[in-house]
Amino acid sequence: MRFGYFDDANREYVITTPNTPYPWINYLGSENFFSLISHQAGGYCFYRDPRFRRILRYRYNNVPTDVGGRYFYIHENGDYWTPSYMPVKAELDAFECRHGLGYTRIMGKRNGLKVDTLYFVPLGHTAEVHQVTVTNESDQARDFTLFSSIEFCLWNAYDDMTNYQRNFSTGEVEVEGSTIYHKTEYRERRNHFAFYHVNAPVAGFDTDRETFVGLYNGMSEPSAVVEGKSRNSVASGWSPIASHSLAITLQPNEAKTFIFILGYVENPKDEKWEQPGVINKSRASTLIQAFSSDDQIESALTALKDYWTGLLSTYALQSSDEKLNRMVNIWNPYQCMVTFNMSRSASYFETGIGRGMGFRDSNQDLLGFVHLVPERARERLIDIASTQFPDGSAYHQYQPLTKRGNNEVGSGFNDDPLWLILGAAAYIKETGDYSILHEDVPFDNDPANCATFFEHLKRSFYHVIENLGPHNLPLIGRADWNDCLNLNCFSDTPDESYQTTENRHGRTAESIFIAGMFVFIGVEYAALCEKLGRNQEAQTAIRHIEAMKQAVLDSGYDGEWFLRAYDFFGEKVGSHENAEGQIYIEPQGFCVMAGIGVENGLAEKALNSVKERLDTKYGIVLINPAYTTYHLELGEISSYPPGYKENAGIFCHNNPWIMIAETVIGRGEQAFDYYKKITPAYIEDISEIHRTEPYVYSQMIAGKDAVRHGEAKNSWLTGTAAWNFVAISQYMLGVRPEYDGLLVKPCIGSEIAEFTITRKCRGADYVIKVKNTGSRKIPTLKVNGTPIEGNLIPYAGAGEHVVIECEA
Ligand code: GLC
Ligand code: GLC
Numbered sequence: 001m002r003f004g005y006f007d008d009a010n011r012e013y014v015i016t017t018p019n020t021p022y023p024w025i026n027y028l029g030s031e032n033f034f035s036l037i038s039h040q041a042g043g044y045c046f047y048r049d050p051r052f053r054r055i056l057r058y059r060y061n062n063v064p065t066d067v068g069g070r071y072f073y074i075h076e077n078g079d080y081w082t083p084s085y086m087p088v089k090a091e092l093d094a095f096e097c098r099h100g101l102g103y104t105r106i107m108g109k110r111n112g113l114k115v116d117t118l119y120f121v122p123l124g125h126t127a128e129v130h131q132v133t134v135t136n137e138s139d140q141a142r143d144f145t146l147f148s149s150i151e152f153c154l155w156n157a158y159d160d161m162t163n164y165q166r167n168f169s170t171g172e173v174e175v176e177g178s179t180i181y182h183k184t185e186y187r188e189r190r191n192h193f194a195f196y197h198v199n200a201p202v203a204g205f206d207t208d209r210e211t212f213v214g215l216y217n218g219m220s221e222p223s224a225v226v227e228g229k230s231r232n233s234v235a236s237g238w239s240p241i242a243s244h245s246l247a248i249t250l251q252p253n254e255a256k257t258f259i260f261i262l263g264y265v266e267n268p269k270d271e272k273w274e275q276p277g278v279i280n281k282s283r284a285s286t287l288i289q290a291f292s293s294d295d296q297i298e299s300a301l302t303a304l305k306d307y308w309t310g311l312l313s314t315y316a317l318q319s320s321d322e323k324l325n326r327m328v329n330i331w332n333p334y335q336c337m338v339t340f341n342m343s344r345s346a347s348y349f350e351t352g353i354g355r356g357m358g359f360r361d362s363n364q365d366l367l368g369f370v371h372l373v374p375e376r377a378r379e380r381l382i383d384i385a386s387t388q389f390p391d392g393s394a395y396h397q398y399q400p401l402t403k404r405g406n407n408e409v410g411s412g413f414n415d416d417p418l419w420l421i422l423g424a425a426a427y428i429k430e431t432g433d434y435s436i437l438h439e440d441v442p443f444d445n446d447p448a449n450c451a452t453f454f455e456h457l458k459r460s461f462y463h464v465i466e467n468l469g470p471h472n473l474p475l476i477g478r479a480d481w482n483d484c485l486n487l488n489c490f491s492d493t494p495d496e497s498y499q500t501t502e503n504r505h506g507r508t509a510e511s512i513f514i515a516g517m518f519v520f521i522g523v524e525y526a527a528l529c530e531k532l533g534r535n536q537e538a539q540t541a542i543r544h545i546e547a548m549k550q551a552v553l554d555s556g557y558d559g560e561w562f563l564r565a566y567d568f569f570g571e572k573v574g575s576h577e578n579a580e581g582q583i584y585i586e587p588q589g590f591c592v593m594a595g596i597g598v599e600n601g602l603a604e605k606a607l608n609s610v611k612e613r614l615d616t617k618y619g620i621v622l623i624n625p626a627y628t629t630y631h632l633e634l635g636e637i638s639s640y641p642p643g644y645k646e647n648a649g650i651f652c653h654n655n656p657w658i659m660i661a662e663t664v665i666g667r668g669e670q671a672f673d674y675y676k677k678i679t680p681a682y683i684e685d686i687s688e689i690h691r692t693e694p695y696v697y698s699q700m701i702a703g704k705d706a707v708r709h710g711e712a713k714n715s716w717l718t719g720t721a722a723w724n725f726v727a728i729s730q731y732m733l734g735v736r737p738e739y740d741g742l743l744v745k746p747c748i749g750s751e752i753a754e755f756t757i758t759r760k761c762r763g764a765d766y767v768i769k770v771k772n773t774g775s776r777k778i779p780t781l782k783v784n785g786t787p788i789e790g791n792l793i794p795y796a797g798a799g800e801h802v803v804i805e806c807e808a
Helices: 157-162 209-213 223-227 282-290 294-312 322-342 359-368 374-385 416-431 434-438 453-465 512-531 535-555 585-593 602-613 655-664 668-678 680-690 720-732
Strands: 004-007 012-015 025-028 033-038 043-047 054-056 071-076 079-081 094-099 103-110 113-120 127-136 142-155 173-176 179-182 192-198 204-208 240-250 255-266 273-275 315-319 440-443 446-452 698-701 712-715 735-737 741-744 754-761 764-771 780-783 786-788 792-794 801-807
Touching: 025 103, 025 322, 033 127, 054 255, 071 113, 071 223, 113 142, 113 294, 127 142, 127 240, 127 294, 142 157, 142 192, 142 223, 142 255, 173 204, 179 240, 179 282, 192 240, 192 282, 204 209, 209 223, 209 240, 240 255, 255 282, 255 294, 294 322, 315 322, 322 359, 322 374, 322 680, 322 720, 359 374, 359 416, 359 720, 374 416, 374 434, 374 453, 416 434, 416 453, 416 512, 416 735, 434 453, 440 453, 446 453, 453 512, 453 535, 512 535, 512 585, 585 602, 585 655, 602 655, 655 668, 655 720, 668 680, 668 720, 720 735, 735 754, 741 764
Parallel strands: 764 801
Antiparallel strands: 004 012, 012 094, 025 033, 033 043, 043 054, 054 142, 071 079, 071 142, 094 103, 103 113, 113 127, 127 255, 142 240, 173 179, 179 192, 192 255, 204 240, 315 754, 440 446, 698 712, 735 741, 741 792, 754 764, 780 786, 780 801
8 A cells, every 4th residue: 555656756755644654754954964754744853963963852652652743833713723634633635745855845735725834955055944835726715824843952861851850940032023942051051042933923922831731732733833923932941842823814816935944053252242142143143134025035945856856866866767867876876875974873773872873884875875976975984994993903882073982882893893894895996096095093082092094994804814713713702794693792681781791701702794794805905005096905905805715615615604793602594493583684685795606506595595495476485483581591582573684584794695695696586586575666566565755765674483474664764874875876777986997797587678777987977888687797889989898988088978788
């Protein structure tokens, strides 16, 4: 069942009912100011850091589920309603939400009044714009009151939810004309404030929540709205809000537009005050003036759309499959941008107060983002590397505001360092910018202890080699990619973290997954050594890689598939010898991606086992059989009920590893089949089962052992976005930047018989026209009409236009 449709021409998903199976959200903002907005206008915004600079308050896991946002209420002769449906839930004659790239429009109609609101964050500004258009579609003149309403968070979102003995007394506002200023804590240590403005005279306002809503009411029946009259309350402590009321008269067919601006402003420390106790509002006025007319809004929206047109033109597909086109051209890169910006911090499943940026997550997010804005990827790589320790290990997470490593979680996740090499390689392949390798980058953010970025990569590589176990396989540490496989942390006490409670520093628990990673990613390190003329070092690296391959073949294969690990006691994990958890997806993906066992058929056998044991109609599960009891020696993985999360859920993040692996052994059809099972546009029809947004990937879909098989959770912020983009664009459609040229190697089966890809890379344009029979191992290519040997197109000069004909 569907709850809307794709409007590809406008790059929008159009939701046609407020009653979706879950709040379906969008993100606004792409630089410093970010917002989450649901199809019912729920959500919040923040400046840079969702924990420390939260502007709107939002209550997670609330009842009803999605209350708190930017609401507009209409009061007309005793009838009151919200065009976003929530929170009043009065019946609407029409409803439509259009989520576009960086903007959302919500339209609601009742009794011949139509209210259409455009929400977006203009490029280069720190504000949400809410442009409200009210139209009288009836044949009588109408008099009504429009109320706005938002609730401020007292900046630190964690404190805001916990420290009531303090924060019930700190709230402060100023009201001047049609602008409400939120200045809690501005008197002392903060030099930032927020404001909510409307470009019209107001009939009244409220800034004290209790006065506006009524102590025993909900947002569905604020007493000021119910009565149709603002109280002009001025908050002092408790919960500051901002609400304007506007008295509006509309003749039949008349429309009026109002522009609301929810802004964030920082003042220099010595320019905080206009006079004692009165904030300096000059920067706020500048912001307000930038968006006071409809023309200004229109040109800011056009600029935003053009910005996206530019970004998306880097990789564009034309094929006969419109679902594939819309994922590759619009929604997948869009989600990649959002995950790059947010990491795992703020979504409807991540509260924005917990995790910072993940070392491994951010490096992987970059893989799907680097072609969009390479300069930002470069900056991110340096930030991440700065949280590495001198021995090559790394903080598992860091805070975006301070860019410092997070001590609570610490380090010891032994896959982390390798992801930095993969991120760096992707950046260099995309840009050809080897200068990054020579940048001076600190360890643990200590400027007194720096080394070149290349040296950081080297330490990443050798961190694996210096930490091998009894089978010459990499030690796992607290966990590898699978955060929940905790082989050294034996937790039997509630309330402690499975990952950080204890680390036995055992030197037995080994990961075949990290071994696969090492082989797949290690070759990038060796290639970079060569590029720098360090041939000796490259040779040595290759010897380590060969030895690792051998170690996997010697001790990492279980007969029909790759083993997952050896535990603290040296026992096998992910083996047919185990009663449960006999086969894990991760090593099947990465070992085959690394080419291990391809020549002797072991790779193919492993992928056949995946098909046989892990594949379901909704995607590939992580393990099989699921664990039915808690295993102290395995950790969190066995704590989840069967079928959920790492315990045999369909973890969409590693499904594309299997797709890529299938292309490595030339099975494009199978790869594309797996792709279609989890890719949102293809499962739009089962939205009532899937439940999360049909335009973005979710982290997890419940597996076959779960009661709610097929139901997704944790949409938006997941490495799934980047990896699926890599799998489809670079391996199935098969256009991938390498160090010395663009590699063209489609492998998608014959279903997509013809397609054209336009790719911008290093300043040149490539148009690649593919005739795809699905039968050639190596495609035959003509470049500007001339046949070439092999399938690597040497990079053209900036400004050049290259036409490639490819038979695959
Ligand atoms: C979550 C984490 C990611 C981890 C994955 C598997 O998505 O963000 O770092 O690799 O779970 O445990
Ligand atoms: C994994 C899980 C995530 C959990 C984390 C730490 O990343 O996917 O849900 O919070 O491990 O336990």
